Amino acid sequence: xxxxxxxxxxxxxxxxxxxxxxxxxxxxxxxxxxxxxxxxxxxxxxxxxxxxxxxxxxxxxxxxxxxxxxxxxxxxxxxxxxxxxxxxxxxxxxxxxxxxxxxxxxxxxxxxxxxxxxxxxxxxxxxxxxxxxxxxxxxxxxxxxxxxxxxxxxxxxxxxxxxxxxxxxxxxxxxxxxxxxx
Amino acid sequence: xxxxxxxxxxxxxxxxxxxxxxxxxxxxxxxxxxxxxxxxxxxxxxxxxxxxxxxxxxxxxxxxxxxxxxxxxxxxxxxxxxxxxxxxxxxxxxxxxxxxxxxxxxxxxxxxxxxxxxxxxxxxxxxxxxxxxxxxxxxxxxxxxxxxxxxxxxxxxxxxxxxxxxxxxxxxxxxxxxxxxxxxxxxxxxxxxxxxxxxxxxxxxxxxxxxxxxxxxxxxxxxxxxxxxxxxxxxxxxxxxxxxxxxxxxxxxxxxxxxxxxxxxxxxxxxxxxxxxxxxxxxxx
Numbered sequence: 001x002x003x004x005x006x007x008x009x010x011x012x013x014x015x016x017x018x019x020x021x022x023x024x025x026x027x028x029x030x031x032x033x034x035x036x037x038x039x040x041x042x043x044x045x046x047x048x049x050x051x052x053x054x055x056x057x058x059x060x061x062x063x064x065x066x067x068x069x070x071x072x073x074x075x076x077x078x079x080x081x082x083x084x085x086x087x088x089x090x091x092x093x094x095x096x097x098x099x100x101x102x103x104x105x106x107x108x109x110x111x112x113x114x115x116x117x118x119x120x121x122x123x124x125x126x127x128x129x130x131x132x133x134x135x136x137x138x139x140x141x142x143x144x145x146x147x148x149x150x151x152x153x154x155x156x157x158x159x160x161x162x163x164x165x166x167x168x169x170x171x172x173x174x175x176x177x178x179x180x181x182x
Numbered sequence: 183x184x185x186x187x188x189x190x191x192x193x194x195x196x197x198x199x200x201x202x203x204x205x206x207x208x209x210x211x212x213x214x215x216x217x218x219x220x221x222x223x224x225x226x227x228x229x230x231x232x233x234x235x236x237x238x239x240x241x242x243x244x245x246x247x248x249x250x251x252x253x254x255x256x257x258x259x260x261x262x263x264x265x266x267x268x269x270x271x272x273x274x275x276x277x278x279x280x281x282x283x284x285x286x287x288x289x290x291x292x293x294x295x296x297x298x299x300x301x302x303x304x305x306x307x308x309x310x311x312x313x314x315x316x317x318x319x320x321x322x323x324x325x326x327x328x329x330x331x332x333x334x335x336x337x338x339x340x341x342x343x344x345x346x347x348x349x350x351x352x353x354x355x356x357x358x359x360x361x362x363x364x365x366x367x368x369x370x371x372x373x374x375x376x377x378x379x380x381x382x383x384x385x386x387x388x389x390x391x392x393x394x395x396x397x398x399x400x401x402x403x404x405x406x407x408x409x410x411x412x413x414x415x416x417x418x419x420x421x422x423x424x425x426x427x428x429x430x431x432x433x434x435x436x437x438x439x440x441x442x443x444x445x446x447x448x449x450x451x452x453x454x455x456x457x458x459x460x461x462x463x464x465x466x467x
Contacts, residue, residue: 028253030251030252050340050341050342051341053339056284056341060342104399104402106399106403108446109446111402111447113330115344116330116331116334116343118402118403120447120448129447129448130404130405130449131221131405132403132404132405133405135307135308135309135310136251136281136282136308137190137222137250137251137255137256137279137280137281137308138192138249138251139222140192140220140222140223140279140405141193141250141251142251143192143220143405144220160250162251163281164342164345165342165344168343
């Protein structure tokens with residue numbers, strides 16, 4: 001009863017839009033990342049987005065895709081054992097991920113930030129010296145997996161991470177590699 | 183006051199544990215488990231324990247489970263809290279690295295709010311994300327966001343700092359505007375300790391203190407310096423210090439921590455631990 005009353009008075013988001021896109025929903029962000037990789041490799045134009053408020057359930061991501069290609073996409077995903085939990089029409093407002101990178105030069109060290117994640121490298125030997133920011137529990141795990149490793153030999157965050165923070169770190173990692181190609 | 187730190191350890195094999203813990207060097211001892219302090223909740227716990235010693239108050243207790251991002255440990259922690267709320271008799275709780283899950287968050291919050299008296303509630307990291315997404319941010323006593331997370335709190339539709347809309351840039355000089363907007367949208371706790379180049383202490387939407395010295399830029403890339411700040415404010419609250427004073431003192435102490443350690447961007451938070459005592463004493467002067 002208390003829960004019902006609380007929900008009754010919760011704020012409602014009234015954002016509505018029209019989109020020709022569809023959404024692939026998964027139980028976990030790890031599945032989202034794997035499905036995105038698969039679809040991109042198959043040449044499908046997909047993008048990872050934030051879920052509309054009524055589909056939100058925690059540290060969620062959804063894959064936005066062209067609805068016209070739904071059959072092909074479903075086939076590709078089912079063959080790979082990555083059938084989505086649900087496919088939805090994206091008629092709600094879609095949130096764009098943070099796309100700006102922030103770079104700070106500390107002399108011998110370079111820090112790249114993407115959204116809420118930062119990765120720092122020693123420019124002298126291209127060793128990752130720190131990972132900071134974020135709030136999802138894969139962040140400390142990713143940090144322990146990356147810190148101390150040379151940039152080219154470090155595992156990609158997407159191979160170990162499962163959350164949006166892990167995805168942010170992947171973007172920062174890629175930007176760091178782009179800026180310091182070795 | 184007794185306090186409970188609720189968070190996770192970045193190990194898949196770490197069991198659910200709850201109880202007193204000790205800090206020995208750069209290692210935490212809890213229920214027969216040894217936890218190396220590198221960042222995350224162990225860093226928060228280590229600094230809170232060291233600060234509690236300075237303040238001559240009992241160290242907080244901890245409720246932890248292993249979680250590497252699957253959410254299994256976080257869900258075990260959530261379930262334990264809900265099932266054992268009758269035995270959670272702490273004056274306050276600090277929530278930390280937990281996988282955001284709105285359904286579990288709401289169960290935990292409602293269970294704790296039903297206690298009489300209800301404990302003080304501080305949230306950082308993933309649990310702060312869940313608190314904001316749930317729509318119940320205003321039910322919390324303290325959030326400890328950085329500038330990027332402040333933009334997330336200010337954006338009423340953002341599900342995560344990754345998706346904060348572009349017009350709410352994470353620029354540090356926009357923090358006052360973001361604070362105002364977060365309170366207008368009821369997406370902030372009663373108090374905020376916003377960490378950054380300038381730290382802001384906010385009470386009910388009003389900034390009551392700005393701390394910007396000593397300034398140690400190398401602290402920003404070091405993983406765990408936000409956790410150390412949350413550890414400091416946790417210990418100060420556990421010593422019964424008033425909220426805004428605790429936030430101001432914690433911010434100052436964390437800055438002294440960096441100043442005394444004189445770190446490079448390659449330092450780890452464990453390298454800062456030997457300086458906690460002097461840093462806090464200096465902030466309390």
